[in-house]
Amino acid sequence: MQIYRADTLWYDSGDYEKDKSGMIIKHRGNTSAVFYPNKPFKLTLQKKADLVMTPYDDDTDRRSKHWVLLNSSFSLNTIYGYWLETMIDMEFPTREEFVNVVINNDYRGIYILSENIKRANNRVDVDVNGGYIIELNAYHWKETLSIPSIFTRVLAWTFKYPEVDDLTEEMAEGIRSDVDRLEKSATSHDYSEVIDTKSVARWTLLQDILSTHDPAGTNLFVARKNRDASSLMRMPVGWDLASSMEHIDVWSRTHIEPGIFIRKLFDNQFCQDFSIQFMNEWKRVKQAKVMQRMAEACLAFPSTNQGQGLKLSYPHHAKRWGTKVYDVEKMSEAGAKWFTDREQHIDSLMQILSDETTSIRMPRENPASKAVIRKEIRNNGIYIIKDGKAYSPDGRRIR
Secondary structure, three states: OEEEEOOEEEEEOOOOEOOOEOEEEEEOOOHHHHHOOOOOEEEEEEEEEOOOOOOOOOOOOOOEEEEEEEOOOOOOHHHHHHHHHHHOOOOOOOOEEEEEEEEOOEEEEEEEEEEOOOEOOOOEOOOOOOOEEEEEEOOHHHOOOOEEOOOOOOOEEEEEEOOHHHOOHHHHHHHHHHHHHHHHHOOOOOHHHOEOHHHHHHHHHHHHHHOOOOHHHOOEEEEEOOOOOOOOEEOOOOOOOOOOOOOOOOOOHHHHOOOOHHHHHHHOOOOOHHHHHHHHHHHHHHHOOHHHHHHHHHHHHHHOHHHHHHHHHHHHHHHHHOOOOOOHHHHHHHHHHHHHHHHHHHHHHHHHHHHHOOOOOOOOOOOOOOOOEEEEEEOOEEEEEEOOEEEOOOOOEEO
8 A cells, every 4th residue: 555645655555465564455334335335444554554644742653553444525524523522632532634545546536544443552542451442333233242232222332342252251241241330320329430421521522512413323432441440431532423513503412312321321310420520521612712723723624735635636536426526615614604603502502401400419329229319390490309209409308
């Protein structure tokens, strides 16, 4: 494989020699592989390399054998997602850039060359022994082993690392037990002992800012560094965010989907810590002027090297695949308007969430307690019903 920048050879993998040079290329993807003629690809280099020029904010060695070519070049949303991940300080913001792809002298159009989700110190950092990465996956039926969700039959948890073939029975049982704790804790008082609430709140906010609308294809990854009791389950990365930026005035589908544990955290009647953490993350984003910076980055994109290259490449891509020639300036202006307008809509949604969030000053229940706590609306007020007794949102008994 060779990568040219303008007319200059920038990278050459060399001829294939196992574990030394060259690469293996395979089709990848689910929906994107079925409905689009330009299929996405998975690249496996035989020698580590950093294929993306997009800089990183630190001196981390970004070389890897594992890369992907995404076929979502019909919009800038995936690139916006990477920018946003970086600005809101996601643990692993995937670096991406547009490229033209030629395979065996056949021009295949515009792709997005991207890092993918792998266990590594410079990607998703989990220990080789004891750590894991799992995905809530609509395509679990393709896997030989998966973990059912207690909330839905449509989605199930699949193994990203270790891969199924590398799992021992003990490892699989340990991860299965963790998934059970994760989902059950989402409706109990002790979820902060299981999940990293800041990580999950930040991932959810990423989805909400972009208003992702495909909860079955959101690439929901959960990682745990090791088996230590202090190691919480976290959500380090938002990835392949093309399915977004269509519904300006509502939460993302992932936020409201009843079959995903995140919705349960917002609805949790035992403890509102997650909702509070989520609102605090939004305050942090606003203080950092992230939405303004995103809008400015969108408007600046057409004049960047990638923007200029994309404008030159779209006519060739359109000729190859019979698509329209996308207008980079119009897409960039639409992106800037989205982030400007979306900030106001999220402010409104956050106010509604704040009004709905109640903090009950009651002792937390023992997990074995049979006490029943639920939320009801009576006479236009929100009350907490505990063991048949009504309490106001500030914890006072209503007689």
